[in-house]
Amino acid sequence: MTDQPPVLDVRGLRVDFPGRHGTVTALSDVSLTIRPGEILGVVGESGAGKSMTGLAVQGLLEPPGHIAGGEVWLNGRRIDRLTEREMQKVRGREIGAIFQDPLTSLNPLFTVGQQLTETIRLHLPLGRTEARARAIELLAEVGIPAPAERVDHYPHQFSGGMRQRVVIALALAARPKLIIADEPTTALDVSIQAQITALLRRLCDDHGTAVMLVTHDMGVIAETADRVAVMYAGRLVEIGAVDQVLARPGHPYTRGLMGSIPALGARVPRLMQINGAMPRLDAIPPGCAFNPRCPDVMARCRTDRPEMRGKPGQGACACWLMEREEA
């Protein structure tokens, strides 16, 4: 699995929002890869830049936001310089999207069948009846009972969990190699959350789809993801295989985040709550952005910013503690 070329390869991505009071850099130096059949979990506090990363990859940044640096490679093609028109062909065809709130992701005035066939026919050379048949297949695949009937129903006739399945079917419509799922379970009941993540896992295994799973729930990561990327204040602070990162988190922030999952809290020595709040993007302290909240802060952390270090493809972490451990 690891020797296959990555589906998504983001290199040094930077996103800027020019504004009246100067430019806000929402993302800087974000590098990550996702391989076929792999689920990369992306975690971090609210405002860390998780959604922004997904939107930047899909070319869906709200103007004046734009990619100001770095490269995005998808299936061996660079896509961050494509025109809007070219990007339209990438979205839905090569990148499927799943949004947080299934209640608002679907157009209330069209049946789910109409929305599915629309997506299918935009991307695949299928006729009306073939597209409809495919829509029914997709609904069946994501576990919707009586799909031949349900295809003609309006979104409001589905429950929240069922709607999220429809959204997943829409994301899968053209069999994209990459799916970006932004908090796909946050808006759902706990019992349904597990079903949806299991469904994602299964689809990923069946079709070798790469998934970028954005969440702020370490529990979901632990259960579903293969690798995890931890974000803080618009930067990546740690990335690596889930079991490694959970067993031996390199960054104090990762350790802090893990304090929020009780099941793992038993394995790992009981960790501190993270005090304070993430800095605003226009007021990031010099040195390591996490230094005002870090329990292990050193003098150096307040002046010099640690770079991501580690072996490519394996774990990497941006923290001066790493250097001390290496030494």
Added chain:
Amino acid sequence: MIVFLIKRLLNAAMVMLVVALLAFSIFRFVGDPIQLMVNEQTTQAERNELRENLGLNDPFLVQYARFVTNAVQGDFGMSYRNQQEVMSLIAERFPATIELVLMATIISLVVGVPLGVLTAIHRGRWYSEGLQFLSIIGVSLPSFVIGILLILVFSVILNVAPAFGRGEVISIGWWTTGLLTPSGRAALVLPSVALSFYQITLVMRLVRAEMLEVLRSDFVKFARARGVPAWRVHYRHALRNCLMPVVTMTAMNVGSLIAFALITETVFQWPGMGMLFIQAVTFVDIPVMAAYLCIVSFIFVALNTLVDITYALIDPRLRTARV
């Protein structure tokens, strides 16, 4: 659904009864009808007889009930001025007003909807903000000023469109139409444009506001994330979700347009109900005034009721919620 329907209809009937009461009161108490109907030679005995014959000595409620009963059957009595049935006078003028109002409505939609969409999509660009500014002028300019300006420019200076009248009309049954003759169509242009001005700005502003709201919604972003082209997102997904309030407002405003047409009809000497009303006012022709009041209110109330009912019928969410 049935309960809703009955409630809504009762509501409408109540409003109409109140309007009829108002119209009747004007009819009955503004001036003495007998005084207006007779001449100097009529003796007091004859006057009393006429009063008795017309039922003017009956108790108020009886008279009111009679007025309502007659009105429901379309009988508003005789015009004082030219001894014609009020209803046939109005029926003669009705098509002119309706054609004017419908044309104005069509213009307001054809122009207003795309402008609203464009100013929403290109928010912040100079032309979008410019249109937005112009629409404020459109709302605040009185319609007679617009009418006079149009006449000045297109009839007097450029001489490309007639400034008054309805042109040649063709009768189809009791309906007369100007749409089938070149002069009739030419005559319709300026008045309907003048009348539509205010409506255009209303439609444009409503569509813009609704579009801005809808464009922020998740399903629009999700449609883009599915690779739906921008124009299709705007015109199919977003606009469709704005249309409900636009249809509602347009239908409801047909009533106000009929009332507004009063001014436009006067400016353009358009032979519609509004002109009839203005003439009636000058001659204190009270039955015509009462009838106009009742009929315009009826159209108003009927449209509102119809819109409410269709609203409940066409929204898929409301439709299934009631199964």
